[in-house]
Amino acid sequence: MWNAYSPSNSLGLRGHMPQLDGLRGMAVLMVFVSHWIPWAYQFGLPWGNFGVDLFFVLSGFLITQILLEGRRCIEEGQSLFLTLRQFFIRRTLRIFPLYYTFLIAYGATSQNLVNELTPWLWTYTLNLFRVLVNSDWGGPISHLWSLAVEEQFYLVWPWVILLTPRRFLLPVLLLSVLVGPATKITLAMNGVSDRAIRFFTLSCLDTLALGGLLAYGVSKLGLQAVVRSRATDMLLWIGLPTFFSGMGLRFADAASSWPMILELSGETLLCGWTVLRAAQGFGGPMGYVLGSPLLVYLGRISYGLYVLHKPIPMILEKFGIGLNGIPLAAHFALYTGVAILMASLSWHLFEKPINALKGYFPYRTTVGEEGPSRKRVFLVDRGVR
Numbered sequence: 234m235w236n237a238y239s240p241s242n243s244l245g246l247r248g249h250m251p252q253l254d255g256l257r258g259m260a261v262l263m264v265f266v267s268h269w270i271p272w273a274y275q276f277g278l279p280w281g282n283f284g285v286d287l288f289f290v291l292s293g294f295l296i297t298q299i300l301l302e303g304r305r306c307i308e309e310g311q312s313l314f315l316t317l318r319q320f321f322i323r324r325t326l327r328i329f330p331l332y333y334t335f336l337i338a339y340g341a342t343s344q345n346l347v348n349e350l351t352p353w354l355w356t357y358t359l360n361l362f363r364v365l366v367n368s369d370w371g372g373p374i375s376h377l378w379s380l381a382v383e384e385q386f387y388l389v390w391p392w393v394i395l396l397t398p399r400r401f402l403l404p405v406l407l408l409s410v411l412v413g414p415a416t417k418i419t420l421a422m423n424g425v426s427d428r429a430i431r432f433f434t435l436s437c438l439d440t441l442a443l444g445g446l447l448a449y450g451v452s453k454l455g456l457q458a459v460v461r462s463r464a465t466d467m468l469l470w471i472g473l474p475t476f477f478s479g480m481g482l483r484f485a486d487a488a489s490s491w492p493m494i495l496e497l498s499g500e501t502l503l504c505g506w507t508v509l510r511a512a513q514g515f516g517g518p519m520g521y522v523l524g525s526p527l528l529v530y531l532g533r534i535s536y537g538l539y540v541l542h543k544p545i546p547m548i549l550e551k552f553g554i555g556l557n558g559i560p561l562a563a564h565f566a567l568y569t570g571v572a573i574l575m576a577s578l579s580w581h582l583f584e585k586p587i588n589a590l591k592g593y594f595p596y597r598t599t600v601g602e603e604g605p606s607r608k609r610v611f612l613v614d615r616g617v618r
Contacts, residue, residue: 252511253291255523258531260287261538262569268376268543269568274561277484282431283500285379286440288539290504292383293390293444294512299596300394301452306597307395315598317391323591324387327536330587331579332380335540339374350374357384360432368429373544380540382437390445406446413439414498421490430490431497439498443505451512460513465506472502537576537584545571 260283267281303316336354340347353362360378363370397405416435421427430436450459459465476499482492515523522528531538545568549556556564 250512250514251529252514252520252523253295253508254530254532255525255528256287256507256511256532257291257535258528259523260284260291261531261535261542263287264376264539265542265565265569265572269546269565270561277480279496279500282497283504286497286500286504287507288379289383289437289440290444290447290501290508292386293441294448294508295444296387296390297394297445297448298452300391301448303391303596304395311598313395316395316596319594319596320391322594323596326587326591326594327584328380328384328387331537331540331584332377334583339544353381357381360385360434363432364425364429368426368432373547376539376543378432382432382434383441385434386438386441390441394445403449406442406449409442410439410446413437413442413501414494417490417494417497421494427490427493430493440501440504443501444508447505447509456509456513460509465509468502468506468509472499472506475499476503531573534573534576534580537579538572541575541579542568542572545575 263280263284266275267279267284270280299320303320307313307316333355340351349366350359350362353359354374354377358381359374360381363375363378393405393409394402412435416433416438417430420430420433420436447459450464454462475495479492479495479497479499482495511523514520549567549571556567559567
């Protein structure tokens, strides 16, 4: 979900969608607000949930574009094995190096290199730890739960998109979207806490699958037709009252899980609408903001920003940098500046050189018309995590 590039123009999308980069930059800033601004100053808005859900919808949208193009390659004669191999190698090169380097560095500087979290962290199942063991657990690495959800999605979704018969693909996508709210309701009815429900993989599937459903619609109808359709309008006009209904119940101290379920369901729809509009390109002030060089750059380095940001207050304290008496805005500015510096160094010195290795593993390898020589078509996927 990092850097807004589509895998191909054959799905009706431009090769580069800078406003999706800007949207990603905005999403990571929302996460920063949720982690570094006290709740009393967040105006009651679920900044962190919105930021993470934007990332999820973007991931589903861009990953499904890639996989739909993979289906096209298979239909043209490329093997399923090759298509899956290229996909997983490219995902590994993009995701694993920074993630595991971060875990090693964090473990080396913490009191216990190995503890009860180690197997959950190293197997991308931290979200399940927060569901099955301790939903109230927090700390400098608690944000990695969302990366676990995405990695689990990446392991399963290619098989769904590539192997589902074409006539069943739309129903499967629709059903996948419904799995999210159905799971939330089922867990709530069985007394599972709101926090545990939020971290469960299937509870998040509606966001990821909605992105996939939107990508499927674009592949069939074209981006402009989907954006102008009534279905896209419904994402907005159903999403807004659903979200604000959940917020209203939360402010009224409703003693049930319905406020959380309504809020998250509304967020999912609003994020879907926003991703589609940003893919087309907003005009006016919103287009100016999302297309601004700073926000686009933050989107480009957003993986590093997300992975590295949460321990920053702890790191500054270890270096004796105290912030007592400093205004809250200065706190946020300092933490954000350090995060940008760290993520920039990570991108230019570490992630980008490794990312370049994906050029050796193109998604499509076709056979030339005049013999067995193989023509490689490199599809850029810097749009996903």
